[in-house]
Structure formats: C-alpha cells, structure tokens
Amino acid sequence: MSPPPDDDHVCGWKAYAGQLKERLAVLEKLAFGKKSEKTPRKAPARLPPPVQSPPVPKEKVQAHRQALSALRASHMETDVERVVVPPRDCRCGKCGSTALREVGEGKPSTTIEYVAPHFRKRVHLRQTLACACGHVITAKAPARLGEKTRYAPSFVAHLCVSKCSDSIPQYRLEKEYQRLGVPISRSTMNSLLHRAADELLPLYFRACTLVAESPVVNADETSARQQNLSKRAFMWTFSTPELSVYSYAETRSGEVARKLLGDSFGTLVVDQYTGYNQVTKPGGRKRAGCLAHARRKLFESQEHAGFPEALELIGQLYEVERQVKSAGKVGSELHLELRRQKGRPLFAELLLWGRKHRGKHEPRSAPGKAINYLMKNRRALRVFLTDPKVPIDNNEAERNLRRVALGRSNYLFFGHKDSGERHAVLYTLVTSAEKNGLNPTAYLADVLLRVQTHPADRIDELLPHKYRPPGK
Numbered sequence: 173m174s175p176p177p178d179d180d181h182v183c184g185w186k187a188y189a190g191q192l193k194e195r196l197a198v199l200e201k202l203a204f205g206k207k208s209e210k211t212p213r214k215a216p217a218r219l220p221p222p223v224q225s226p227p228v229p230k231e232k233v234q235a236h237r238q239a240l241s242a243l244r245a246s247h248m249e250t251d252v253e254r255v256v257v258p259p260r261d262c263r264c265g266k267c268g269s270t271a272l273r274e275v276g277e278g279k280p281s282t283t284i285e286y287v288a289p290h291f292r293k294r295v296h297l298r299q300t301l302a303c304a305c306g307h308v309i310t311a312k313a314p315a316r317l318g319e320k321t322r323y324a325p326s327f328v329a330h331l332c333v334s335k336c337s338d339s340i341p342q343y344r345l346e347k348e349y350q351r352l353g354v355p356i357s358r359s360t361m362n363s364l365l366h367r368a369a370d371e372l373l374p375l376y377f378r379a380c381t382l383v384a385e386s387p388v389v390n391a392d393e394t395s396a397r398q399q400n401l402s403k404r405a406f407m408w409t410f411s412t413p414e415l416s417v418y419s420y421a422e423t424r425s426g427e428v429a430r431k432l433l434g435d436s437f438g439t440l441v442v443d444q445y446t447g448y449n450q451v452t453k454p455g456g457r458k459r460a461g462c463l464a465h466a467r468r469k470l471f472e473s474q475e476h477a478g479f480p481e482a483l484e485l486i487g488q489l490y491e492v493e494r495q496v497k498s499a500g501k502v503g504s505e506l507h508l509e510l511r512r513q514k515g516r517p518l519f520a521e522l523l524l525w526g527r528k529h530r531g532k533h534e535p536r537s538a539p540g541k542a543i544n545y546l547m548k549n550r551r552a553l554r555v556f557l558t559d560p561k562v563p564i565d566n567n568e569a570e571r572n573l574r575r576v577a578l579g580r581s582n583y584l585f586f587g588h589k590d591s592g593e594r595h596a597v598l599y600t601l602v603t604s605a606e607k608n609g610l611n612p613t614a615y616l617a618d619v620l621l622r623v624q625t626h627p628a629d630r631i632d633e634l635l636p637h638k639y640r641p642p643g644k
Contacts (some may be wrong), residue, residue, distance in 0.1 A: 176619075182526040193536050212374065220589065249287075254278070287402035291327070291354050315621050318367050328364050329616035335365065336602045337612060339575055341583035354475050362587075369594035371620055376597045378631050379415050379604065382431055387438035388561050391429060391448065392569035394576055397585035398592060405592060407599075408432075409572040416572050416607060418599040420592035425449040433457070439559065444549055460582065461552030469542035476539045478529050482546075485522045489515055493564050498594040507560035515557050523550055572603055604636040615639060 203502060212270050234543070255278075263270050298311040319324050334340045342358045349356050393408040403420060408419040408428050421428045426447035433451050439458040441594050442448045452459035467486045473479050492514045496507045518552070526547045533540035554561045576599070586592040601619075605612040618641065619634045 186207065186307045190534070191536065216293055226607070249590065283388070289352065291349075291372070291511075292563050294324070311574040315624075317364075317371065317620055321364075321367075323364060324617075326613070326617040328368050328620060329613045331361060331364055332368055332598050332616055333602055333612045334600045335542055335573065335583075336579075337606065338584050339578040362591075365598065366591070366594050368616070368620060369597040371623055372597055372601055372616075374623060374628070374631055375619065376417075376600055377633055378601055379417050379635060380419075382632075382635075383410050383412055383415055383417045384433050384436045385636075388412065388441065388559075388563075389433065389438065390441045390563065390566050390569040392442065392528070392566060392573055393424065393428075393445075393447075394573045395582075396420070396576065396580055396592065399585045399587050399590065401589075405586070407573065407592070407596065408577045409576075411568050413570055414604075414608070415568075416600065418572075418576075418596040418603070420586075420596040422589060422591070439562050441563060441565060441569070444545075444552075458555060459552050460562050461549050462566035463553055463556075464567055464570075466542075466546045466549070466553060469538075469545050473539035473542050476533070478525070478532075478540075479539065482525050486523065489518050489522075492518075494600035503561045511557050511560065519554055519557060523547070525618060526550075601636070608636040608639075610636055610639065614641075618642065 180231040183371055199619060235444075243258050262272055264272065298315050300311075300315065301309045303309075306416070316327055317323070331345065334345055335342070342361050345361065346358055390411040391409065393406045396407045398405045403422075404424075404427070405420065405422045406424045408421065410417045410419070410429075410432055417432070419428055424447055426449060430450040431447050435455075436457065438457050439460050440452055441446060441460045441462065442452075443462050448459070451457050463486065467483065469481055470482050470486070492510055496502055496510060499506075501507050523546075526543050529539075530547060533543065535541070535544060547584065556564050586595060601616065602612045605615045615636065619639070623631075624633055626634055
C-alpha cells in the first residue's frame with residue numbers, strides 16, 4: 173500500500189493551527205527558555221582612536237587609585253584598633269634577642285564590618301527668657317516638614333528612597349522600623365510620602381518644563397494598578413540626559429504626552445505606540461525609533477535561517493556606539509562622522525536583508541512580524557544616523573520604568589489617583605538624583621527644607637543636575 177500524498181492544501185484552519193503552534197512555542201520559551209538576549213558575537217576590528225594620546229604614567233594611575241580608595245573610605249566611619257605583639261612572641265627569631273624596638277606606626281590590615289542602622293532622637297531644648305513685665309521669649313523651633321511632625325526630613329527622605337528606588341512596600345518598612353525601635357504605622361508613612369511630594373511640587377513642575385524644552389527626549393509608559401480603578405492605569409516617563417520625569421494617568425491616551433511636551437520641537441525617541449502621534453505630527457517633534465525593539469523581535473525568531481545574520485549586523489551597529497562611548501565622544505561631530513562612515517552602510521545592509529527575507533515568511537508569523545516591524549519603521553529607526561545626540565535605542569526610558577514594574581510586583585497598587593501622581597513626583601526627584609550621581613537620601617533630606625524658602629526664580633539650583641550641597 174502506497175503512503176498517502178502530502179497534505180499541501182491551504183485553508184483557514186491550517187493557518188490557524190500554524191498560529192497556535194507558534195504561540196505555544198512562545199509560551200514554552202517564556203516558561204523554560206533563557207531570558208537573556210545576548211548572542212555570542214565576533215570581536216570586530218577596533219576603530220582607531222581619534223587622537224593618539226600618550227600612555228598614562230604608572231605614578232599617575234597609582235595616585236588615582238589611592239585617591240579613589242580614600243574617597244570610598246571617607247563615606248564610612250573608621251576605627252583604628254592597635255594590635256600588639258604578644259609577650260611570648262617578643263623575641264628575635266634569628267638571634268633570640270629580646271631587645272626589640274618598634275618600627276613605624278605599624279602594618280595596617282583592613283576589614284569592613286557591618287554596623288546595624290539606627291535612628292536617633294534629637295531633643296531641641298529651646299531657651300526661654302522672661303521679662304519682669306511678664307513678656308516671655310522662646311527660641312524658634314527647628315525647621316520641620318510640615319507642622320507638628322516629629323519626623324525629620326532625613327527620616328522622610330529615607331522613606332521616599334526606600335519606596336521609590338528600592339521598591340520596598342510599606343508593610344516591610346513597618347517591620348524594619350519596628351526592629352530598629354521606631355514603631356510607625358503605614359498610614360503615617362502614607363502621610364509623610366504625600367507631604368514630601370507636595371513640598372517637592374515646585375521642583376517637579378520645573379523639571380517638566382526643562383524636559384519639554386530639551387531637543388531630544390526618550391519616552392515610554394508601563395501599566396500600573398489603582399485600587400479603586402477596574403481598568404489599568406499607566407506611569408509614563410520622559411527622560412533627557414540630565415533629568416527623568418514621570419507622569420501618572422488613569423489612561424494610556426496620547427493626551428498625556430501632549431500635555432507634558434506640548435508643541436515643543438526636537439526629537440522624540442519612542443516605540444511605535446500610536447499614543448505619541450499627537451506629539452510627532454507634522455510641525456511637532458521628529459519621531460525616532462528604537463533599534464532594541466527591532467532587535468528583540470528578530471532575536472525571538474533567531475532559529476530561522478538568515479536571522480543570525482541580521483542580529484550580527486545590529487551587533488556591529490552597537491559596537492560603533494560602544495567605541496564612541498568608551499572614547500568619551502558621545503554627541504560630538506566625531507560621533508556623527510563614525511555613524512555616517514560605519515553605521516549607514518550597516519543599516520543599509522540590514523534593510524537589504526529585510527527585503528530579501530520579507531517574502532519568505534507568512535506576514536502573521538513571528539518572523540514575518542519581526543521583518544515587517546523593521547521595514548515598516550525604517551525611517552524612524554534610521555534617525556539616529558543623522559543626529560549624534562539621538563540615541564540608537566530607547567533603553568534609557570525602559571530602564572526608568574524598571575523600578576515602577578518592580579514596585580507593581582512588590583506593593584501591587586496605588587490607592588487612588590492622587591497617590592499615583594505624588595509617587596510620580598517622588599520617582600522624578602529620586603531617579604534624577606541617582607542619574608546625576610547624588611545620594612538620593614542626602615539630596616532629599618536637604619531640599620525638602622530648602623525648597624520651602626528658596627526663591628522661585630532660582631528654583632533650578634535645587635534640581636539634581638545643578639544641585640550643590642550646603643557649603644560647596
């Protein structure tokens with residue numbers, strides 16, 4: 173008996189079965205596959221440095237290392253414990269003499285110890301003076317974050333950073349504070365967080381204005397939960413090299429982006445979500461795409477023939493960016509020239525690859541969608557080749573939203589819209605402080621008091637990218 177002929181007919185059910193098979197493969201990969209998108213890449217020829225600099229002397233390198241060690245040590249308490257040689261060992265191992273003399277200060281051996289964190293209660297004894305006529309004068313009370321609160325700005329700053337940077341939910345903070353001897357309820361923590369956000373509003377509004385004026389902005393959004401809302405809410409981020417602003421909304425409407433960026437000009441680096449169309453319409457900002465999004469879709473289909481070739485081309489584009497960054501020339505004319513010389517041919521080759529493989533895959537399949545994404549958005553994806561200040565991808569905004577996603581997993585939801593909006597204020601100041609290399613706890617502890625009396629026309633002095641600690 174001869175075998176049955178191959179089933180090569182085409183119908184809707186067969187296409188549907190193919191889609192189900194692909195979905196199953198995606199789910200299996202999510203459940204059991206590797207999460208990293210790294211691929212082994214060959215080391216391409218290094219680009220020659222733009223300027224040949226002489227080698228750094230060893231003495232200068234050693235001095236730099238010593239200065240760095242001293243800087244690190246200055247951030248921690250140092251106790252010096254003198255360790256003497258036991259009497260039984262005070263004898264020369266060569267001649268047996270006991271007439272030993274001390275040489276120098278001693279040989280140091282350093283260990284780093286853990287000291288449990290603690291809170292300190294400070295009592296301010298306010299002098300009271302009385303006159304014979306009965307008039308009484310009392311010294312002023314210490315500056316506070318609001319009236320009649322017992323919690324100092326440093327305590328509130330630690331609470332804000334723990335919640336918005338470390339994504340620690342308040343029930344865990346309640347347990348930690350209890351162990352440290354400070355019983356504080358979650359409702360009190362909520363009040364302190366909201367009060368801090370209200371005090372920082374002038375800084376937040378000014379940061380929003382500066383971001384809208386920036387020529388290049390990265391933007392993205394992620395979902396959030398709101399306790400009294402059945403649908404999803406969203407936390408948006410708008411980032412520049414100096415500041416990262418967050419905006420909370422109960423909707424994913426493009427009105428959020430339009431409200432913050434307005435009719436500003438420049439470039440907006442985003443994915444292909446249509447909500448940004450109100451900002452990138454004719455006469456507005458130019459839309460730049462994210463090559464990391466295109467790469468991610470190609471990576472998910474790398475088992476298909478030809479796709480490793482596309483990933484290799486994208487890897488070479490990123491190699492150019494890495495070399496420019498290591499040379500400290502990001503955004504310079506040299507950066508633009510290297511993108512023209514190296515990046516443009518690579519991107520053109522990537523588009524040729526896309527045209528070649530576009531007809532080999534069903535449009536609704538995973539590889540077909542990956543190629544269509546690349547080809548359909550090629551104009552936005554190539555904007556970075558014409559402007560050295562435009563990044564190759566939107567990873568900056570995505571990194572800003574990681575703390576929001578982690579918080580969504582840890583503390584689950586915002587209680588109401590006002591809570592989400594106030595958390596956006598705190599996220600803005602904490603993230604921007606970290607971006608500028610500041611200790612966010614020390615920064616907030618200082619500006620929470622200074623913002624109350626700082627002149628409005630000099631509010632920029634308190635923003636993270638221009639902030640200077642007192643006395644500097």
